[in-house]
Amino acid sequence: MGTASDIKLINEDGLRLDGRSADELRPMKIETDVLARADGSAYIEWGGNKILVAVYGPREAFPKHTQDIDKAVVKARYNMAAFSVDERKRPGPDRRSMEISKVISEALSSAVMVNQFPRAEIDVYIEVLQADAGTRIAGLTASSVALAAAGIPMKDMVVGCTAGKVEGQVVLDLSKEEDNFGQADLPMAVLPKSGNVVLLQMDGDLSVEEFEKASSMILEATKKIHKIQRDALAGKYKAIALERSGE
C-alpha cells in the first residue's frame, strides 16, 4: 500500500483510470469444467486476472499424519505462474503465497461440508496465469465454483471482492495501479446466504466509517458476483472453450 505517485487515480468526474465509477466492478467471466483430468475445475477472468482452479478429492489425506479423524482437510495451494507478473517470478512458494494459501484454505473449509469426509483431503490448486490485483479473491471465488463443479457438498458458495481507499475515496475492486498507489486494501469473502465473513484481510489506513462503507460496497458486489458463479455452474458459458479465452 501507499507508495506516493504522480498518477491521478480519480479524475474530476469521479471516474477511475479505467473509466469505472467508485462502486463498479471490473469485467468478469467464469467458466467451469475447463480441465479434463481434475475432478472439478474453473477458470476466471476478472479485469486482467486469468486464473485456473482444479479440484481433486475427496481422497485419502496424505501423508497420514495430516488426516483428521473427524473431517476432511481442505488444502488450497495458491501459486503464481513464473510469467504471471511483470518481472519473472521464481517458481515455488514464497511467504506471500503461503499466507494466501492458508487463508483461502480456511475460508473454503467454512463452506465445505467437511464432516462428511473424515480422514480425507480436498485439494484446491489455484494457478494464477496473469495477475492484475485481487488475485487471492478471484482465486477464492473461482475455487468455490470448482468445488461445486467437482460435486463436493457445500453449505454455501464463497464469494469475495476487494475494496480500498484511493486518493481519500473508498472504491470497489481495486485495479493494479490503485493497489500499488492507493491508501488501503480490504479483501473480503462471505457466504452469501448468511452474509458471514470467512476471509478478511486489510492493510493501509481506514477510519471506522471508511471500513463500514468499504465493507458495504463489497457485500453489495458479492451479490452480482454470486450470480456469475451460479450462471457458470448452470452451464451458461460452458460452451466457450478454454482455448478461445486468450487473444
Place this chain on the structure above:
Amino acid sequence: MGTASDIKLINEDGLRLDGRSADELRPMKIETDVLARADGSAYIEWGGNKILVAVYGPREAFPKHTQDIDKAVVKARYNMAAFSVDERKRPGPDRRSMEISKVISEALSSAVMVNQFPRAEIDVYIEVLQADAGTRIAGLTASSVALAAAGIPMKDMVVGCTAGKVEGQVVLDLSKEEDNFGQADLPMAVLPKSGNVVLLQMDGDLSVEEFEKASSMILEATKKIHKIQRDALAGKYKAIALERSGE
C-alpha cells in the same frame, strides 16, 4: 583464532582488558524453571552471554528410525538467535551450530542415565540470545541444569569452561576480544565427580605444557561453576524472574 591486532589484551600488571586476572571467571548466574511449557529449563548469564535452555522428554523418539532399542537418545539443538551477534545471523542451522549440537549431545549423553529410557528421546533446546565467547560451554553448562530441573536422572552434572592463550599467556574463560585475537581456545567439559572429560575441543597453538596449565585452570574453575549450578537447582535464585534479567 589468531587474527593479528593492535589491541593490548594483557596490561603490564597482568590484568586483562576487562580487569580480570589470568585465572578469573567472568560474572555468572544461572536460574531454573524460567519457562512454563518446557519440562525443565534454565537461563544462564555468563559474561555477556545470555542463553536459554529448555528440555522436553523423555518422550517417544521420532521419527521411529532414530529410536535406540537400548537407550534414550539425547538430541541437543544449539541455535543462535538472529540478533545474538553483531551482524544479523540468518535463521537456521549452519555448519558451526551443527557441529556444536553434536558435541553437546554427546557430552550430555555421557551424564544422562540413558539406559533407563529405551526408545525415548530427550530434547535439549539451547537458544543463544546474546553471544559473547564461550557460548557452547555456557549452553552445555546450563543444559545439565535444565536436565536436572526436568527431573531426568543423571549420574553427574556436566560442567564446562574454556581456557586459552593470549599474548603468550594461558588465561581462563576467554572474552570476546581474547577469542578473536588470541592464540588458542580450549573449551572443555567434565563430570565433576570423576573429573572425566566429556567435551574437549581445541584450536590454535599450545605446547604440551601450556595445555597442562590450561586444563588445570579449567578443572579448578569447574568446581566454582558446579557450585553455581547446585545453588541454582537448590532454588537460591529461583525467585528472580526471567523478565528482570534484562536491563
Place this chain on the structure above:
Amino acid sequence: MGTASDIKLINEDGLRLDGRSADELRPMKIETDVLARADGSAYIEWGGNKILVAVYGPREAFPKHTQDIDKAVVKARYNMAAFSVDERKRPGPDRRSMEISKVISEALSSAVMVNQFPRAEIDVYIEVLQADAGTRIAGLTASSVALAAAGIPMKDMVVGCTAGKVEGQVVLDLSKEEDNFGQADLPMAVLPKSGNVVLLQMDGDLSVEEFEKASSMILEATKKIHKIQRDALAGKYKAIALERSGE
C-alpha cells in the same frame, strides 16, 4: 554444442587435435574390484576421464513406496566431484546430473534381469573424479562392468560411445575441445548381443546421412569397448592397484 572458435580441430591430414583419425578411440582402461566395501566396483579411464563406479544390491528398496512388486529398481546416481572440472563445481545434484542419472538408470534397467528381484533396488553410484567429455557414456560403460563384478545377473552388458560432427566431419569419441566447439554430439549405448539401443541422446545438427555414419562408427567402436569390458572382468588388469592409476 557449437560455440564458434578459432581453433582448427582437424588438420589438413584429417587428423584431430590429439592426433587421432576420425574413427579412432581415445585410450581406455577399465579395472574391477577397486573398492573394498561395495558389492561390485569398477574404475574407468577414458581419455582424461577418471570415473569410479560402485554397486550395492540387490537390497530392499527404500523408501518403501519406491518398491516395485514385480521387479528390482535400478537407481543410478551420476555425480561430479567438486574438483572434476576446471571451475569448482558446487556439490550436489544439478539439473544436468539428474537427467543423466535418469537415462543411465533406464539404460542399465534394460540389461539387468530385474524380474529376479521384486521389491529390491540396485544402486549404481557413479563418481566422476576427472571429466573430459563423454562422462555419461564412460560412466555407463563402467557401470555395467561394476554390475557384472557384483554378480548381478544381466542379459547383456551395456556398451556406449559417442560420435559427433566437427568442422563438417563425422568423428568418433569427441574430445573436450571437440565437444565444446563441435557441431553435434551423439552419445549412444547398446546391448552388444542384439545391437539394440538403450541410450540415445543427440544435440547439434546432423543430416540423416550424417546420423547413419555416426551411429555406424559407434556400433563399430562398441565392439572394441566391449572387449575391454570383458578383459577387465576376466581379471587381466585386476593386478593394477587403483592407487597406481594416478600421475
Place this chain on the structure above:
Amino acid sequence: MPRDEAGILSEIKRDFILRRLKEGKRGDGRKPDEYREISITPNYVPRSPGSAMVCLGKTKVVAGIKVEAGEPFPDTPNQGVLTTNVELLPMAFPTFEAGPPNDTSIEIARVVDRGIRESKMIDIESLVIEPAKKVWIVFVDIDVIDFDGNLIDACTLGVLAALKSTIVPGSKEGGKDFPLPIRNTPVAVTMVKIGDTLVADPDLEEEQLSSARITVSTTEDGHIRAMQKGDVGEFSMEEIRKAINMSSNLGKAIREKYFK
C-alpha cells in the same frame, strides 16, 4: 494453531470453559475484553541496537532488531527496508519443530509486519543513506520462547518496544547514531470467537476452543491499519464491528500504559 499435547482439550475442561463463558467469565477469571498481564523489558539483549522481552500471561517472546546498511528495493529507491521474521522455537511448545518457517509462523510474521508497515510507524523515508544505492535495512527477528496463546499480539508488543528503543548505527556510515524515527504506535489486538462470545487475548486453551480469530491493529487516531481474520470459522459483520471497537479500546489502554 497447535493443539495441546493430548491433541485436544478434555471434554470436561471444554464444557467448563464454555459454561463459564455463558456467564461472561473466562477460564482464568478474566472478562471477555480483558487482557492478560503484560510485562515488557526493553533492551533485553543490550548489545543489539534494539530489543525487548515480552511476557503476555505465560506466552514469552524476545524481539531483537538489527539495522544494517544495504541496497533498497528497485521500486522504492528512497525508502529504507523493513523485514520481519518470527521463529516458533521448538523450546516454546512440545509440537513446535525446528526448521524453516511454516505457514503458521509466516502468517504471524506477516500480520505483525503489516501492522508496523501500514501504520507507517517507522519513518522509512528517513532511512536513506544514498538514494537508490544504500539505505538502512531494519531486521526485526522474534524468538517465541514460551507459548500459551496469542502470538500475534505478543510479537507485536515485542516489536513495538524493541523498535522504540532502537538506535540506528549511523556512525558506521560516516554519520551519527540516531534513534529510529517513530511516528505512532500501532497496537494489534487479537480476539477469538468461542461459542457466541468474542474474547480478547486468548490463551492456548481458548485458541483450541475457538472457531474463528480476528486481529485488528489500530493507531492513536483510532484508524484501522491492518486486519486479519484467521481459522475455519465465520464472523457476522456485527461481530467484526464489535471486534474493531474492542481492539480500539484495548489498543488505547495498552498504548497509554506501556508506550507513553
Place this chain on the structure above:
Amino acid sequence: MPRDEAGILSEIKRDFILRRLKEGKRGDGRKPDEYREISITPNYVPRSPGSAMVCLGKTKVVAGIKVEAGEPFPDTPNQGVLTTNVELLPMAFPTFEAGPPNDTSIEIARVVDRGIRESKMIDIESLVIEPAKKVWIVFVDIDVIDFDGNLIDACTLGVLAALKSTIVPGSKEGGKDFPLPIRNTPVAVTMVKIGDTLVADPDLEEEQLSSARITVSTTEDGHIRAMQKGDVGEFSMEEIRKAINMSSNLGKAIREKYFK
C-alpha cells in the same frame, strides 16, 4: 511417466489396445503416425512479451516468455541467454506433487530446451545489449495444466508459438522494442514403442503400455537437431531410422499447418 490412478491399466483395456494395434489401429482410432488434434492460442497471457496455450488432445500447457536484461555467461559474452523450465503442476494429474522439479520435469525441460537451442531457432547473438556486460535473458516457463501424455511435444509446440509471438522490450534499455529474431522452427516429435509398433504422439494410456520412447527434433532442412531415447526399453537401429523418418514427415506437416 506417471501411472493412472489405479496404478496400472486394467488387463482388459491393455489387451484391447494391443490387439487393435496389431491391426494398425490405436485405442482412439488414430493411425500409428497420426497426431492428435492440435490447438494453439498465441498470446494467451497478453501481458507477457510472449505466450501461448496449446492443447494436444486432452493435454494442455501454457507457455510464457519473459525477456529481461542481465549478465551473459562468462564463456559466451556475445550471446543472450535462454533458460527453460517446466512445471508439472499438481492440477494437471492426481499424482503430480507440488515441489521443486523432479527428474521427469527436468528431462522434459532439457529435451525441449535442446530442441530450441541446438536448432539455433533464436538468433541469440542479436540479444546482446553491451558485450560481456548486459544481454537479454529469455526465460521460457511452461505450466502443464492438464496431462494426457506426450508432454515433450506439447511443451515444444507451446514454446514455438510463444517465442514466435515474443516482443523484446528493447525500449527498457534505451532502444526500441523488437520481435525476438527467429531463424527456423524445430518441431519435436515423440514416438513410443508398443509391442512392435511405433506410434507417434502417445496419449497417457499408450505411454503406460510403451516399453521405450524416442523424441526426434527436426528443422525445415530435414536435419536432426535433438534426440532423446527414454524409458527402460530398447530400439533396433531400424526402429530408430523409422522414428527419424516419421518425425521428419510429421514435423513438416505441423510446421506447414501451424507455423507458416
Place this chain on the structure above:
Amino acid sequence: MPRDEAGILSEIKRDFILRRLKEGKRGDGRKPDEYREISITPNYVPRSPGSAMVCLGKTKVVAGIKVEAGEPFPDTPNQGVLTTNVELLPMAFPTFEAGPPNDTSIEIARVVDRGIRESKMIDIESLVIEPAKKVWIVFVDIDVIDFDGNLIDACTLGVLAALKSTIVPGSKEGGKDFPLPIRNTPVAVTMVKIGDTLVADPDLEEEQLSSARITVSTTEDGHIRAMQKGDVGEFSMEEIRKAINMSSNLGKAIREKYFK
C-alpha cells in the same frame, strides 16, 4: 559413526577383539599405537591444481584442490580464504546417503579444516591479489570413496598431500603460477578408547566398539594445533595426556615417512 550392515558387531567378534586387546593385540594384529598401511598418490586428478588419493588400510579418499580468485571476508581483507568440504559418498558405505552434509561429515570437515587452518600450514597472507578486493580462495574438497574407519586422519593426509602439490594459477590474474606457500605439516592422529585401551587409527570394527574418540593434531614443533573429543564416552586427564603423546610420536613418524 555408522554401524556395519547388521547394525552391530556380532557378540563373538566383539568378545574376540576385546580379549585380544587385553593382551595388547588388535583384531588385525596391530599394536595399540600402530597405524595401518598408508599409501599416498599425489596428483591423482592431474587437471586439478592439487590433488591426492590416500589409502589408509581399506579406507580410501580423494582430495582435490581448486584455487579461484574471489572476494576476501570483510574482516580479513589481507588474507586468502580456505574452505573445506567432505563428501561421504554413498559409494563408500551401505548406509551413507546422498544429500547435503550431515553432522558426521560436517564434524570431519571442520576438524580437518581446523588442523590445517590453526597450524597456519598455508601462508594465507600471501594469497592476496588486491587487498580487500580480490584474493585466492582455496577450495578443499574430499571425496570419501571407501570407508573402513578413521576418516579424520585419512582426509587430513589427503589434504596435506594435495595442498603440498598445489600450484596457484597466478597467470590467470596477470602474475605467474606459483606453488601454494606451505609452512608446516600438521598431522592429525585419531585414537579411540576400547575398554581401557587407547588405540590409534581405528578401523570400522574398532570404531563400533569404542566408547570415545579423540583427535590431536600436532606440528613439527610438537605443539598441539587442534583437538576434538568425539562420541558418548569419557576420558580421564591421564588418558588425554597419553593421547597427546601418542599423537605427537605418530605424527612425527608420518611426517618423516610421507612428507619430507
